[in-house]
Amino acid sequence: MPSFLPPVVRNHVSALRMLLVFTVITGVVYPLAVTGVAQAAFPDQANGSLVKQNGKVVGSSLIGQNFNLPLKEGQTSPNPDPKWFQSRPSAAGTNGYDPTASGASNLGPNSTVLIQDINQRRAAVAKFDGVDPSTVPVDALTASGSGLDPDISSAYAYEQVNRVAKARGLDPAVVRKLVSDHITGRPLGFLGNEYVDVVTLNLALTNLK
Amino acid sequence: MNETLAGWLQVIALIGALALSFRPLGDYMAHVLTTGKHWRVERMVYRAGGVDGDAEQTWGAYLRSVLAFSLISLVFLYGFQRLQNHFLLSIGMKAVSPALAFNTAASFVTNTNWQAYSGESTMGHLVQMAGLAVQNFVSAAVGIAVVATLIRGFTRKKTSYVGNFWVDLTRIVLRILLPISFLFAIVLVAGGVIENFHGIQSITTIAGDHQSLTGGPVASQEAIKELGTNGGGFYNANSAHPFENPNAFTNWLEIYLLLVIGFSLPRTFGTMVGDKRQGYAIVAVMGLIWASSVAIVTANELHSVSSSAGHLAGGMMEGKEQRFGIWASALFAVSTTLTSCGAVNSFHDSFTPGGGGMTIFNMMLGEIAPGGTGSGLYGILILAIVAVFVAGLMVGRTPEYLGKKLTGREMKFASLYILTTPAVVLVGAGIAMALPGERAGMLNTGPHGFSEVLYAFTSAANNNGSAFAGITVNTDWYNTALGLAMLFGRFLPMVFVLGLAGSLAKQQPVPVNAGTLPTHRPQFVGLLLGVILIVVGLTYFPALALGPIAEGLH
Incomplete structure (x- = not known):
C-alpha cells in the first residue's frame, strides 16, 4: 500500500480490503458450498x-x-x-x-x-x-x-x-x-x-x- | 413419555452436550488465539487485505482497526441495501429505504440483528448472503477478538501490545466459526432446513388455494446466526418459521449452537491465564443464572401465571409453535435473551408477564450468562473486577485480580463500561415514551405497551435483537434511535474493554499472598452473583416496576 497515505486512511483501506476478502469467503464461497453439498446429499429437504x-x-x-x-x-x-x-x-x-x-x-x-x-x-x-x-x-x-x-x-x-x-x-x-x-x-x-x-x-x- | 419428563430430559441433554463441548472447544479457541503459526490461507488473506500478520498492536491501534473495520462494514452494508435492486438474485426486491438501511446495517455490524423489516418481503438473496450473513461471521469474530485482548491484558506483563486485530479476526472466522457453521448447516439441512436459490415459488394448494413458497439459502445463514449469537432471521418469523426450524430436533440443535461458544469461552479464559479454576468459577456463575432463568420462565409459561388469556385458552400457546410446545419455547427464549442472540422460536410479546419480564431482565443483566460470542465473557469479567474491588473495599486492601492491581484507572474503565448500556436504554426508552407519536407505536396498551418500548431499547443497547414484536418500529424515528442505541451499546463498551486490556498488560504482576482474595472458590461465585444482581437491580428496578411488574400485579 502506498506509504505516503496517512495512517488513518491506510487503516480504512485495509479494513475495506479485509471486508471484501471475507465477503468472498463467508458470503459467496460458504453459502455456495453448503448449497452444493445440501443439494447433492439432501435434495428433498434443501428444496x-x-x-x-x-x-x-x-x-x-x-x-x-x-x-x-x-x-x-x-x-x-x-x-x-x-x-x-x-x-x-x-x-x-x-x-x-x-x-x-x-x-x-x-x-x-x-x-x-x-x-x-x-x-x-x-x-x-x-x-x-x-x-x-x-x-x-x-x-x-x-x-x-x-x-x-x-x-x-x-x-x-x-x-x-x-x-x-x-x-x-x-x-x-x-x-x-x-x-x-x-x-x-x-x-x-x-x-x-x-x-x-x-x-x-x-x-x-x-x-x- | 409425559410432557414434564420429556421437558426435563430436553434441558438435561442440552446441559450434557454443552458440558461435553466445554473442554475441547474452549482449549481449541485458546490455541487459536495464542499460537504463533499462521496457516497458508491466512497468509493469503493478510496479503489480499494488505495487513502485516506478524506485527503486534497497542490497545489504541487495535481499537482503531476494530472501529475502521466496523465503520467500513456499516457503510458497505448500507450501500448494498440501498442498491440491492441493481444486483443479481434480488428476486424483485426494491431498494431499502435510508432509515431502515441504516438501522439494519447498524444492527448486523453490532451483532445485534434487530430487524425492523420482514426478511421475506424486503431482502433479496444476495444481500442476505453476501451482506447480512458476512456480518454474522465478522461481527461475532470481533467480539471474540476483543475479549482475547482483555485476557491477554491479564496474561502479559510490562508490554503495550495486546495482539493483532486482523490476525485475531481472520483466525476466529477461518478456524472457529466457518468450520463449525459448515458442519451444522449440513446437519440442519438433513433435519429439514431449506438451502436453495428458488426465490418465490407459486403453487396451488391441496384445497385449490394459491400460496407463494419463499425459498433461499437459509441453512447456511441459520447455522452462523445461532453460532455467532447474531439472531437475525432469514424470515420475519425467525426460528419459529418452519423453513428455519422445521422440528424439535433442529430446535434443540439451534439452542445448543447459540450457547456453545459463550459457555466454552470461560474454559478458553482459564486455559489462557494458566489457572483453569478461574474459568470454572466464571462458568458456574453463568450456568446458575441460566438455569434459574430457565426454571422461572418455564414455570410461568406452564402455569399461565397472571395471564387471563392463557387461563381462558387453557395454556400459553399464543405465539408458540405446536411442534415445540411450552418447554422448548421457554428454553429457547431464555437462551436467546441471555446470549445477545435474539433469534426467537416463539413470540415473547405473548408470554406471561413473569416469563416475558424475565426475558427483559435477562438482557438487562448485560448479556453475560453466557452472553454473546466474546462480549459475554468480557461483560462478566468486568463485573468480576467490580466484585473484586467491592471485596477489597470491605477489607481495606488494594484489590487485585489474577495478579493485576485494580487501581483507579482500571476501575474507571470498568465503571464506564457498566454505566454505558443502562444510560442508553433508559434515556432512549424515556424519550420514546415522552414523544406522543413514538408512544403510539405500541401495539398493546398500559404497562404491557411500556414493556414493548423498554424491551426494544434494552434489546438494541445490549445488542440482543429480539423484540416484543408488537411494537411498530419501522419508522424513521425508531430506526434512527435504535440504530444509534445499537452502535453506542456495542462500541463504547469495547473502547473501555480495550483501554482496560492495555492498562492491565502494562502492569508487572503482583505475587499472590495470604491477603489475596481467591477468585475461584464458591465464595467468589456467590459474591459475583450478588454484585451482578445488585448492579442490575438498582439500575433497572424503576423501569421494570412500570412495565412487567405492574402488569403481573394488576
Whole structure:
C-alpha cells in the first residue's frame, strides 16, 4: 500500500480490503458450498420438503395451508371447508398462512383483543366440529408464532374426525385410523412436542376411498 | 413419555452436550488465539487485505482497526441495501429505504440483528448472503477478538501490545466459526432446513388455494446466526418459521449452537491465564443464572401465571409453535435473551408477564450468562473486577485480580463500561415514551405497551435483537434511535474493554499472598452473583416496576 497515505486512511483501506476478502469467503464461497453439498446429499429437504399430488407440487409439508371454501359474494374472510382438517389460527397475512408475511399476533398475555379472539374461536370451532366448547384444545384457540404452523395437537385432530368423515361420506373409524397413523412423536422421544401435520394428513385424506 | 419428563430430559441433554463441548472447544479457541503459526490461507488473506500478520498492536491501534473495520462494514452494508435492486438474485426486491438501511446495517455490524423489516418481503438473496450473513461471521469474530485482548491484558506483563486485530479476526472466522457453521448447516439441512436459490415459488394448494413458497439459502445463514449469537432471521418469523426450524430436533440443535461458544469461552479464559479454576468459577456463575432463568420462565409459561388469556385458552400457546410446545419455547427464549442472540422460536410479546419480564431482565443483566460470542465473557469479567474491588473495599486492601492491581484507572474503565448500556436504554426508552407519536407505536396498551418500548431499547443497547414484536418500529424515528442505541451499546463498551486490556498488560504482576482474595472458590461465585444482581437491580428496578411488574400485579 502506498506509504505516503496517512495512517488513518491506510487503516480504512485495509479494513475495506479485509471486508471484501471475507465477503468472498463467508458470503459467496460458504453459502455456495453448503448449497452444493445440501443439494447433492439432501435434495428433498434443501428444496423445502415439497409434497406432490398427481405429480404436481401442492405445497410443503412444513408450511401450513388454508383449507377454506371459496370466498362468497360480500364476504371478507372465507369460511373453513368441513371436508378438510383445519390448522391453527394464523396471523400471517390477511387470511392467514401467507408465507410472504410470516409472523405472530404479538398480543399480550392480558390483551382484551386476544381474550375476545379466544372466545370467538372457541365458539366457532365448537360449533363447526359439533363439540362442547369447553373441550376445544388450546392449539385451536391460539395463533402460532410463525403463522405458518402446519401442525396441530392429536386432540384437535381427533376432535375434527366426525365432521370430516361426515362431509366426505367416510366411515369415522377409517378417518380416525388415518389420524392415529399421522401422529408424530417427539424426536428422540423427548424433544419438543408431539403433533399431527395437517398438510400431509389432508393429502392422505384425498387418497382414501 | 409425559410432557414434564420429556421437558426435563430436553434441558438435561442440552446441559450434557454443552458440558461435553466445554473442554475441547474452549482449549481449541485458546490455541487459536495464542499460537504463533499462521496457516497458508491466512497468509493469503493478510496479503489480499494488505495487513502485516506478524506485527503486534497497542490497545489504541487495535481499537482503531476494530472501529475502521466496523465503520467500513456499516457503510458497505448500507450501500448494498440501498442498491440491492441493481444486483443479481434480488428476486424483485426494491431498494431499502435510508432509515431502515441504516438501522439494519447498524444492527448486523453490532451483532445485534434487530430487524425492523420482514426478511421475506424486503431482502433479496444476495444481500442476505453476501451482506447480512458476512456480518454474522465478522461481527461475532470481533467480539471474540476483543475479549482475547482483555485476557491477554491479564496474561502479559510490562508490554503495550495486546495482539493483532486482523490476525485475531481472520483466525476466529477461518478456524472457529466457518468450520463449525459448515458442519451444522449440513446437519440442519438433513433435519429439514431449506438451502436453495428458488426465490418465490407459486403453487396451488391441496384445497385449490394459491400460496407463494419463499425459498433461499437459509441453512447456511441459520447455522452462523445461532453460532455467532447474531439472531437475525432469514424470515420475519425467525426460528419459529418452519423453513428455519422445521422440528424439535433442529430446535434443540439451534439452542445448543447459540450457547456453545459463550459457555466454552470461560474454559478458553482459564486455559489462557494458566489457572483453569478461574474459568470454572466464571462458568458456574453463568450456568446458575441460566438455569434459574430457565426454571422461572418455564414455570410461568406452564402455569399461565397472571395471564387471563392463557387461563381462558387453557395454556400459553399464543405465539408458540405446536411442534415445540411450552418447554422448548421457554428454553429457547431464555437462551436467546441471555446470549445477545435474539433469534426467537416463539413470540415473547405473548408470554406471561413473569416469563416475558424475565426475558427483559435477562438482557438487562448485560448479556453475560453466557452472553454473546466474546462480549459475554468480557461483560462478566468486568463485573468480576467490580466484585473484586467491592471485596477489597470491605477489607481495606488494594484489590487485585489474577495478579493485576485494580487501581483507579482500571476501575474507571470498568465503571464506564457498566454505566454505558443502562444510560442508553433508559434515556432512549424515556424519550420514546415522552414523544406522543413514538408512544403510539405500541401495539398493546398500559404497562404491557411500556414493556414493548423498554424491551426494544434494552434489546438494541445490549445488542440482543429480539423484540416484543408488537411494537411498530419501522419508522424513521425508531430506526434512527435504535440504530444509534445499537452502535453506542456495542462500541463504547469495547473502547473501555480495550483501554482496560492495555492498562492491565502494562502492569508487572503482583505475587499472590495470604491477603489475596481467591477468585475461584464458591465464595467468589456467590459474591459475583450478588454484585451482578445488585448492579442490575438498582439500575433497572424503576423501569421494570412500570412495565412487567405492574402488569403481573394488576
